[in-house]
Structure formats: C-alpha cells, structure tokens
Amino acid sequence: MGDTVMDAPPVGAGAQLLPPTGVEPSVAAAQPDPLLDAMPSRSRSAGTLAPLNDRALSRLFSFLMPQELVACSGVSWLFYAVQGQEFLWRALVLLLLIDDEAKRGEFCFHGTWRATMLHPRRFPGRPWTDQVKPAPAGGFLRDSPRRPQWTRFKPRDQQIWYNTRYEDLIKWPVNLTVDRRPKMSREEFIEQYEKPNKPVVITGAIDHWRARWKWRADEICKHYGEVPVRTNGRSTNGRRFRMRLFDFLSYAHTANQEKYLYVFDKKIFDTEPGVEDDYEIPEYFNEDLFELMDEDDRPDYRWVLIGPHGSGSPLHTDPHRTSAWNAVVEGCKRVTFYPPHVIPPGVDEELIDSDYYASDDTLDWYRNTFPELEAHEMPMEALVFPGDLIFIPSGWWHSVLNIGLTIAVTQNVCSPITFPMVAADINAKAGKHLRRDFKCALAESEKWKHLADEIQTKRPSKRK
Structure with missing residues (x-):
C-alpha cells in the first residue's frame, strides 16, 4: 500500500478498505493524486447506477444476500467499497444466523461481521465466498454524508474508531464537576x-x-x-x-x-x-x-x-x-x-x-x-x-x-420526591393504560392514595 492511495484491495474475507496512512479520508479526497485521477470515473464504475449517491447505493445493497454482495465486490472498486460496509453484513448476520446458531450454541464472532457471515464453516466448498479482486475505479465514497467505515486491527491501546484512538477516550479533558x-x-x-x-x-x-x-x-x-x-x-x-x-x-x-x-x-x-x-x-x-x-x-x-x-x-x-x-x-x-x-x-x-x-x-x-x-x-x-x-x-x-x-x-x-415531575410527564405523554394502572395502584395504597388524584386518566379536550 502506498502512502497516499491503496493500489490493491485487501485480500481475505472480512477485510476492509483502509484510508491513506496518517490521512483522514476527507483530507485524502481533497489531495490530487495522479494514480487516482487515472482511474475510471465513478460513472464508468457504477454504470446505470451512477446517479445514486453513496447512501442510496448502500440502501440498494441492503436488499442483497451474502452471495450477491460477494459477487458485487468484483464489479468495481465502487461496488467493493459499498458492499464492504460492516452495517450491511451485520444486518445479514442478525437476520440469518443469530437465532439458529445462538440457540445451538454455535455462534462465534470472527473479527468483522463480513468474516462472521462468510466463515468457511457456514459455506464449505462455496467458491463465491473467496475474495474477488475488483477492477479499479476512482471517486468512490467521497461525498457520502457518513464517513467510510475504516477498520484497523491493532493492539487495544492503538485501536481506532473513525480516526479516534482508544487512548483518546481517556485523554479528552474531563470536566469533573459532579x-x-x-x-x-x-x-x-x-x-x-x-x-x-x-x-x-x-x-x-x-x-x-x-x-x-x-x-x-x-x-x-x-x-x-x-x-x-x-x-x-x-x-x-x-x-x-x-x-x-x-x-x-x-x-x-x-x-x-x-x-x-x-x-x-x-x-x-x-x-x-x-x-x-x-x-x-x-x-x-x-x-x-x-x-x-x-x-x-x-x-x-x-x-x-x-x-x-x-x-x-x-x-x-x-x-x-x-x-x-x-x-x-x-x-x-x-x-x-x-x-x-x-x-x-x-x-x-x-x-x-x-x-x-x-x-x-x-x-x-x-x-x-x-x-x-x-x-x-x-x-x-x-x-x-x-x-x-x-x-x-x-x-x-x-x-x-x-x-x-x-x-x-x-x-x-419514581420516588415521592420526583413524583410531581413524573406525574406531569405521564399526564402529558403517557398512554391511557399506564395512567390508569398507576392511578389505581396509588389509590389502593394506604400510604400514597392521596397522590392518586395527581394522575389524570382523561386528558383535557383541546379547544378548536
């Protein structure tokens, strides 16, 4: 991998695209690069889907099954980047695997949701689970309203969440005023x-x-x-x-x-x-x-x-x-x-x-x-x-x-001290069943029955 652009996709199920080393995706996208500029345009990469932005493409890909997503990864860099988003694979794992495998005690997470879904144990002898090298294409995931889901596997003290290191969770100044x-x-x-x-x-x-x-x-x-x-x-x-x-x-x-x-x-x-x-x-x-x-x-x-x-x-x-x-x-x-x-x-x-x-x-x-x-x-x-x-x-x-x-x-x-605030909120927002049940419970209590009148079972009608 070069310093400013990745010249080949990572190999192996579950791997994801990495941004240029030390440069955030938004910064990298703004820097001219001859190799990137020489790649085919987004319109050529996406074909008839080129008018769709990244959010719409991701939504479209969310309707695909695992083998269909893998097939898309070989179409172009654009499709490779879109299908590699972890939220797509997480949805598939939750939909297809969790219920059955959890009941049998067989579910195991394999580092990423994609790797978990495509683990060889689930698809033995299926060649479509092998990583496909896509044709290169430029201009992908640049204008997305959400930052691309980069993932880096490093020691715990160096791991990164969207360009935020784990150590930063502690280093951010804490205003300890409580x-x-x-x-x-x-x-x-x-x-x-x-x-x-x-x-x-x-x-x-x-x-x-x-x-x-x-x-x-x-x-x-x-x-x-x-x-x-x-x-x-x-x-x-x-x-x-x-x-x-x-x-x-x-x-x-x-x-x-x-x-x-x-x-x-x-x-x-x-x-x-x-x-x-x-x-x-x-x-x-x-x-x-x-x-x-x-x-x-x-x-x-x-x-x-x-x-x-x-x-x-x-x-x-x-x-x-x-x-x-x-x-x-x-x-x-x-x-x-x-x-x-x-x-x-x-x-x-x-x-x-x-x-x-x-x-x-x-x-x-x-x-x-x-x-x-x-x-x-x-x-x-x-x-x-x-x-x-x-x-x-x-x-x-x-x-x-x-x-x-x-x-x-x-x-x-809901303590006796916070009851006035809780009662006001319940009267304004809660459903009638909760208001009725709470009022009845208070009325049946010898100690707190005087609070029952604070709960309204019927809201005042709105004036037209």
Whole structure:
C-alpha cells in the first residue's frame, strides 16, 4: 500500500478498505493524486447506477444476500467499497444466523461481521465466498454524508474508531464537576442531592454485592456464559436479537467498529433468578412508587448493561422524567450531564420527543461537538469506576461513554420526591393504560392514595 492511495484491495474475507496512512479520508479526497485521477470515473464504475449517491447505493445493497454482495465486490472498486460496509453484513448476520446458531450454541464472532457471515464453516466448498479482486475505479465514497467505515486491527491501546484512538477516550479533558462522595446516610442523600435534583457519584455503596466479584469479566461467564442476553441490535426485519453471553463477550473483545452492539437486557431478571440475587437496591432508592404497580403493568425500569470499550448511549433524558441509579461492576463510565432547562449542544430539538436519540452517537459527539464547546457550554462530567454508583436526577440530559469492557446494572425510580415531575410527564405523554394502572395502584395504597388524584386518566379536550 502506498502512502497516499491503496493500489490493491485487501485480500481475505472480512477485510476492509483502509484510508491513506496518517490521512483522514476527507483530507485524502481533497489531495490530487495522479494514480487516482487515472482511474475510471465513478460513472464508468457504477454504470446505470451512477446517479445514486453513496447512501442510496448502500440502501440498494441492503436488499442483497451474502452471495450477491460477494459477487458485487468484483464489479468495481465502487461496488467493493459499498458492499464492504460492516452495517450491511451485520444486518445479514442478525437476520440469518443469530437465532439458529445462538440457540445451538454455535455462534462465534470472527473479527468483522463480513468474516462472521462468510466463515468457511457456514459455506464449505462455496467458491463465491473467496475474495474477488475488483477492477479499479476512482471517486468512490467521497461525498457520502457518513464517513467510510475504516477498520484497523491493532493492539487495544492503538485501536481506532473513525480516526479516534482508544487512548483518546481517556485523554479528552474531563470536566469533573459532579460531586464524588463516600457512602452517606439516606437522609444526607435526600437533603443534599435528591431534593436539589443534583447528580452525585457515591463510592463504597455496593461493596457488599455478590455481583462485585461474580460479574467481573473473568468470572461472569462461569455463572452466566450460556445465558442468552438481549442486545440493542436489530435485524433487517426489525427484530431484536439475543446471543449467549459468552458469544457477546467474545465479540466485545475482538470487534473494532463504529457502532457496537450493547447488551441492554431487561428480561434476564426473569429468566435468571440468580441475577437478581447478586445485587440489591441501594438504600437511597428503596422507595419507588412504581413498585405499587403489578410487574407486568409498570414501565420498563431495570437493565443489565454490558458494553465494549468505545460504546455508549447518546445524550438523552430518562423516560417519564424518572430519576435513576447506575452501579458499575467492571470497567469505567464517562458520564456527561446537562441540567433539564438546557438543550445540550448537538441535540436536535425536533427529535427530543421522538422515538429516536436527539444527538449524535457518543463517540461522534466527543470527537466533533465537544472540542468546539465554549466555556459556558461545557457539561458536568463524572468518571464512574468499579464499585461506584451514580445518581442521575430527574429530567437531566446525560450520555455515557464506556471506557474498557463495562458491566453495570441500572434502575429507573419514581420516588415521592420526583413524583410531581413524573406525574406531569405521564399526564402529558403517557398512554391511557399506564395512567390508569398507576392511578389505581396509588389509590389502593394506604400510604400514597392521596397522590392518586395527581394522575389524570382523561386528558383535557383541546379547544378548536
């Protein structure tokens, strides 16, 4: 490979195009290069598909099956680049492999989604799985609204996510303005943090949990390795999928991608009773009004979280303006906060009440938005280490960036103190069934029945 342009495609299933060494794709595209200019034009490379931009081409390729994508890789450099995008192969793996192979305990991640899909074990004796060398073509993936998905396999401390090194996840300056307190009394917590609606990291509050040793990365597979866990991935038909915890950790240790799968599992508490026994609700949050509801009626509220390094959650607020706690057992979380009255930089106001995240992915936000912030726009931040617990107040914007393989448990809470904010949100946005069930649960409680009138089962009619 030359210093400014790659003169031959990489060989081997799952390999991807690399940008010129030390030069970002956008910079390389702006530099004249005789060899690149001598290549056939994009129109010649794409033929009748030349009018389509990269996003449209990628969408078109998403309807193809594995053998069809491989065949396209031999057409031209343009088609090679488009078919090599990992999100296409991930969708195929989720659609075609996960359900059957995970059930049989046979699923294994092989470094990239493409290599996983085309592994010889799945297609023995199929010549079409061999890498095809395409005819060269210039002008591909230059004007794409998304940066090409470059992948480099290097030692962990040198790995790159979209030109962001793993070490940069730690080197970016952290505005550590969230209080960090040793274990305190419940009364102190309520007066100093819950009533003022202020975030805090509490140390030493979960040291007695069995999960502190049982959920460590080197131990958890001994106890739950065969348990199917639910990730945030969806197949092309929209289905969420599950994979064995052992397989997920294998994936987490070998993958180097733009968007990671992230275990966000709420059902594991029902399928594996031992998980619930490994931890207990911290004393600061043992009064939760949603607990008055039947388990099947209450909103989703607790999850086991397992994320590879570089994964995370974009800026968001928790549902129904509940508060939350998040306890880290393994790894480290970098948590960014903005108060409820502030629209954080990078958040699209039109998406705030939609079903989608209103900001870029966490890594993109830190790379593109964070360096441009003025002093008055800087967030409050915290680093949450193993054994720490962080309190996320009602209505606060927050994002999470996982540093190292991170294992945690989190739970949303409607306490008597946050109830007015939760009630206002439920009355304005929740469906009638949730409002009715919550109101009935409060009315049946001798202690909290006076709050039932705060929940409206019917919304006021709008004036015409």
